[in-house]
Amino acid sequence: MQAPEVLGGRYELRGVLGRGGMAEVRDAWDIRLGRPVAVKLLYPSVSTQPDTRRRFATEARAAAVVSHPHVVAVHDSGVHHGRHYIVLERLPGQNLADVLARGGPMPAGHVRAIMRDVLSALGAAHARGVLHRDIKPANILFTRFGAVKIADFGVAKSADTPQTLTNRVFGTMAYLPADRIAGRPAMPADDLYALGVVAYEALTGRRAYPQDSLTTLADAIAAGAVTPLSVVRPDVDPALALTVERAMSRDPRWRFATAQQMRACLDPPAPAPQRTGVALAGAAVLILLVLAVLLVVL
Template sequence: MHAQQEVLGGRYELRGVLGRGGMAEVRDAWDRQLGRPVAVKLLYPGASTQPDTRRRFATEARAAAVVNHPHVVAVHDTGVHEGRHYIVLERLPGQSLADVLARSGPLPADHVRAILRDVLSALQAAHSSGVLHRDIKPANILFTPFGGVKIADFGVAKSADTPQTLTNRVFGTMAYLPADRIAGRPATASDDLYALGVVGYEALTARRAYPQENLAALADAINAGRLPPLSALRPDVDPALVTTIERAMARDPRWRFATAQQMRASLDPPVARPQRTGVVLSAAAVVLAVVLVAALVLAL
């Protein structure tokens, strides 16, 4: 006999597990009403009883819904089923950037540039809406069927309606946080850009920028900020992309990008101006012809 299918809200038919985190699991599901695949993020029973966790979960849904951008995983619905809170999300069939790097190794420079451009487009929209993601990392960058990417998991995002009790805590994955943020500085848009710089470094090298497992050692390594230069690890990568990534990751916050738009503008190599030799020669020929005509007139 088949086990009875669990259905949330009389609509979302739960299937396999796509992933598990500290407070929730993500399930593959089917939307019976619209006849389409979806992903459902479902709080664990114990987490659903914790007020702070419920507030964070509600903030995640609202933050992602407010951004509403082609490079952000869409939120379709939210609800509560038998005491468990859930968010219904766009279902992407592709893998995460973390999966691709683990399987394929370093990515070509143009591919990394395209990924950064997509994420920066999403971050620009998020920051313009007053939303900080605060957990940009390869596992939260998902590929679409068409090769583009979308950012997922606004679980620790900060927005205008983030409860004050959660505003000044240091959220996120430490390996993608700058040293001054780890030290307790309030979150800013620049922190998302720093994290994206780390992502870019890892996408080009297929190695963790800061691989330390011990948190104290990891914090010390980030504070020191000593990394093998990208130009040494990937001499084939153009200077514009290398400089953009290394500036985003700068230890001194004054050197980092302030806005996603600023970082996007620096991604591409400068366009070489077309040679104007032909125009110059044409102009010279005209001048020469005028001189010759004048000389002939005077000779007459």
């Protein structure tokens, strides 16, 4: 029986958890600390490409800089026989895309809770100058306790992102606003737009823009050709519906500029209780005083 591959004399590789365009994610065991981890390992075919290596290094640094309870933690990074790798916190393996593929529309309360966690993470990332640039269901992972963490900062933009990569359009088109697809530089509002699209998908059980062709998809996004959430899910409360629809707005001036703005719309402060009883009591006292004065005068 062949001995398992060990990276850096420490991380014992096991099964494959997932595969992407430039890397695979492996289940692994940290021999030194005796704990499960996930290892993202570049494919040999792309390990020699400078742009890919820079993006990989940016991912490790961006996630490490954020260091937030709702961001998948980066434990380590290195190179093993010419292949670059990142060691990540190991989660149960289920992501929002898996849940939506099985279950259809999600309860509004659950979607709101997911949005709160993601907004908390994005607020922290943006405050540190990091844009995720690829918020989508597959990059929202569940913990064993039901909270979520965002993963895959592979196309993140930060202060140390090489200029050659800064102005390129990265991300998944179905979750990008039209002006970003057209080439406008990335900004925090793009991550919030993407979260709005994710929330729409979670609440309706269908993609906001289901077009398969990139050309027809771009045209649909540019036209804002999406059925209003309030029509598809009339049971969703007004604050949640407004938050999702405003985040996804075709007009960039109507979108949220910060995660804090979006959270305030999602969870507006409760209205102050009306002091009806106190007002009535005061009116009654005033009437009695008036009557007393009239009796004295008469």
